[in-house]
Amino acid sequence: PLTPAQVLALPKVELHLHIEGTLEPELILRLAERNGIRLPWADLADLQKQYEFTDLQSFLTLYYANMAVLQTPADFADLTRAYLARAKAAGVRHAEVFLDPQAHTVRGVSLATCINGVAEVLEQSEAEFGLTSALIVTFLRDRPAAEALAMLEELIEMEAPIEGIGLDSAEVGHPPADFVAVYDLARAHGLECVAHAGEEGPPEYVWQALELLQVSRIDHGIRSLEDENLVNHLVERQIALTVCPFSNVRLRVVDTLDVHPLPEMLARGLAVTVNSDDPAYFGGYLDDNFQALVTTFGFTAADLAALSRTAVHAAFLTEDQREPLL
Ligand code: ADE
Numbered sequence: 001p002l003t004p005a006q007v008l009a010l011p012k013v014e015l016h017l018h019i020e021g022t023l024e025p026e027l028i029l030r031l032a033e034r035n036g037i038r039l040p041w042a043d044l045a046d047l048q049k050q051y052e053f054t055d056l057q058s059f060l061t062l063y064y065a066n067m068a069v070l071q072t073p074a075d076f077a078d079l080t081r082a083y084l085a086r087a088k089a090a091g092v093r094h095a096e097v098f099l100d101p102q103a104h105t106v107r108g109v110s111l112a113t114c115i116n117g118v119a120e121v122l123e124q125s126e127a128e129f130g131l132t133s134a135l136i137v138t139f140l141r142d143r144p145a146a147e148a149l150a151m152l153e154e155l156i157e158m159e160a161p162i163e164g165i166g167l168d169s170a171e172v173g174h175p176p177a178d179f180v181a182v183y184d185l186a187r188a189h190g191l192e193c194v195a196h197a198g199e200e201g202p203p204e205y206v207w208q209a210l211e212l213l214q215v216s217r218i219d220h221g222i223r224s225l226e227d228e229n230l231v232n233h234l235v236e237r238q239i240a241l242t243v244c245p246f247s248n249v250r251l252r253v254v255d256t257l258d259v260h261p262l263p264e265m266l267a268r269g270l271a272v273t274v275n276s277d278d279p280a281y282f283g284g285y286l287d288d289n290f291q292a293l294v295t296t297f298g299f300t301a302a303d304l305a306a307l308s309r310t311a312v313h314a315a316f317l318t319e320d321q322r323e324p325l326l
């Protein structure tokens with residue numbers, strides 16, 4: 001079997017990573033102190049006790065609360081730098097990073113503060129950390145679609161350095177169909193389109209993301225397995241699914257890793273990629289997710305390389321940029 005050192009050294013591509021989900025407890029405390037923010041936790045151990053989740057919403061509540069410490073462009077830059085350093089150590093060669101601007105603007109942090117803080121560091125990712133990167137702005141589906149549309153207009157107006165848009169937050173009750181106008185505008189401006197679908201929500205939401213939002217990747221998508229026609233469609237079109245094993249276990253989408261459907265998804269011919277989602281919350285980064293596939297399912301170097309190859313093809317890269325990663 002592969003050794004941990006070999007798993008670490010494999011070149012990897014991350015396509016589903018929320019930058020706010022890389023905010024580690026230690027950094028939360030450091031930024032709280034720097035910004036004079038009082039947190040409801042007594043100390044690090046008390047904060048760390050909060051990381052037990054029963055579903056997506058129980059995680060989102062802590063995830064959004066912790067963002068209170070992110071106030072200045074420097075805070076967003078420090079967060080992004082810490083992620084890139086960790087990603088480099090994990091063997092990540094290319095990362096497409098989600099940012100949730102509405103989670104910041106609703107608490108009085110400007111769009112420019114969060115975008116520029118993250119973007120200025122991502123621009124240096126290749127020079128400083130040896131990995132290429134892209135920024136994808138994700139809209140919160142449990143907030144009004146009109147708010148997302150207005151924000152996208154603002155992002156276009158300010159010529160924000162973004163590669164595409166996505167859709168995340170509480171899924172059930174917030175179907176992709178509500179966001180057609182947002183995705184139409186994004187596409188008209190040449191932006192790439194992805195959306196979370198089929199994490200907690202039904203296969204119908206995956207169909208809507210594909211047919212109404214015309215996304216080129218589905219984030220999560222594991223509930224697609226409940227619809228044979230959908231599986232066949234995803235296989236025929238080779239639409240990539242950005243699957244996040246640790247996330248699915250910690251958010252109770254699956255009971256345990258050993259019953260995760262990832263091997264079945266691969267056997268069905270789905271274009272599966274493996275990603276870390278919110279690694280500071282779910283017990284590990286991309287290397288840890290890869291290592292768990294080795295330990296739990298006996299994945300070989302060839303299995304892991306195949307996952308990475310799928311991710312390279314699903315990444316928003318030119319053929320020239322893809323080549324060194326293949
Ligand atoms: N925001 C951050 N992580 C998320 C996830 N896994 N699902 C939905 N929204 C999210």
Ligand code: ZN
Nearest residue numbers: 168196219277
């Ligand atoms: Zn996610």
